[in-house]
Amino acid sequence: MNNAAPAPVRPRGRPRGNPPTRESIISVARELFLEHGYRRTTLRAVAGAAGVDPALIAYHFGSKKGLFADVMQFQCANALTVEAVLSGDPATLPDRLIDAVTDLWEDADFRQLTTRGEEAAEVIREYLERELLTRLVEFLGGRDATARATAVVTILGGLIYTRYLNPLPTPAALTPSETRRVLTPALRAALAPRRRTAATTGAGRRGSPTSGGGAVRP
Numbered sequence: 001m002n003n004a005a006p007a008p009v010r011p012r013g014r015p016r017g018n019p020p021t022r023e024s025i026i027s028v029a030r031e032l033f034l035e036h037g038y039r040r041t042t043l044r045a046v047a048g049a050a051g052v053d054p055a056l057i058a059y060h061f062g063s064k065k066g067l068f069a070d071v072m073q074f075q076c077a078n079a080l081t082v083e084a085v086l087s088g089d090p091a092t093l094p095d096r097l098i099d100a101v102t103d104l105w106e107d108a109d110f111r112q113l114t115t116r117g118e119e120a121a122e123v124i125r126e127y128l129e130r131e132l133l134t135r136l137v138e139f140l141g142g143r144d145a146t147a148r149a150t151a152v153v154t155i156l157g158g159l160i161y162t163r164y165l166n167p168l169p170t171p172a173a174l175t176p177s178e179t180r181r182v183l184t185p186a187l188r189a190a191l192a193p194r195r196r197t198a199a200t201t202g203a204g205r206r207g208s209p210t211s212g213g214g215a216v217r218p
Contacts, residue, residue, distance in 0.1 A: 022060050022070070023074070024050065025046065025050050025052065025056075025057060025060065025061075025067075026067075026070055026071050026074050028046060028049045028050040029041070029046045029067050029068070029071050030071045030074075030075070030109075031049075032049060033068060033071060034112055034113065038064075041064070042064070043057050043058070043067070046067065068120075068123070069122070069123045071113070072113060072120060072123040072127075073123060073127060075104075075110050075113065076104065077131075081100075082131055082132060082135045084096075085097060085100050086135065086139050094184045094187035094188045094191065095180055095184055097152065097187060098159070098180045098183055101159060101160065102180070103176075105160065105163070105164045106176065114164070121165075128157060129153075132153055133150065133153045136148075136149035136152060136153070140191070142193065144194040148190060148191055148192075148193070151190035151191075152190045152191060155183060155186055155187055155190060156187075159179065159183060163179070
């Protein structure tokens with residue numbers, strides 16, 4: 001008769017105790033994505049390198065796509081810290097925005113991650129929309145905050161596309177400091193509060209009793 005104790009069953013799902021943190025799994029996954037690319041990196045390989053059960057990765061990230069999205073977002077958040085960018089002198093906010101974008105995209109590892117196809121493009125879109133645009137709207141406040149934030153993110157998105165994702169010769173040839181000098185005036189204009197005009201207030205519509213048939217000057 002075999003009296004050997006049965007082998008312990010490895011629990012599935014949410015782990016007990018003090019397992020490796022999400023950040024440590026993200027760090028391991030980042031190195032594997034950089035080394036092998038998105039398609040050749042498996043969740044089993046990430047789990048093995050991190051010393052965890054694959055179920056833990058599924059629990060935290062849902063899928064390989066979810067894990068890759070967190071790797072990209074973690075990288076974005078570390079370099080493009082919205083709180084740090086928005087704090088400080090408002091007069092130099094355009095400079096800080098451009099510096100944050102160029103600092104992130106000049107990093108060779110980040111550039112390598114962004115070559116991983118549609119998965120990377122989707123993460124970048126979500127980060128610009130959910131993090132930068134949303135936070136800018138809250139930061140700017142007022143009736144025209146969304147329009148101003150949208151203009152800013154459009155300029156920065158254009159910078160990312162024409163300098164890094166699908167580089168045009170002229171923007172790509174600029175140094176980061178030259179890029180800042182060229183784009184700062186446009187960002188400053190985008191951040192400026194919009195003047196309330198007759199068209200937006202409705203006070204200057206033709207035929208209005210207060211307009212005398214003409215437009216009301218702001």
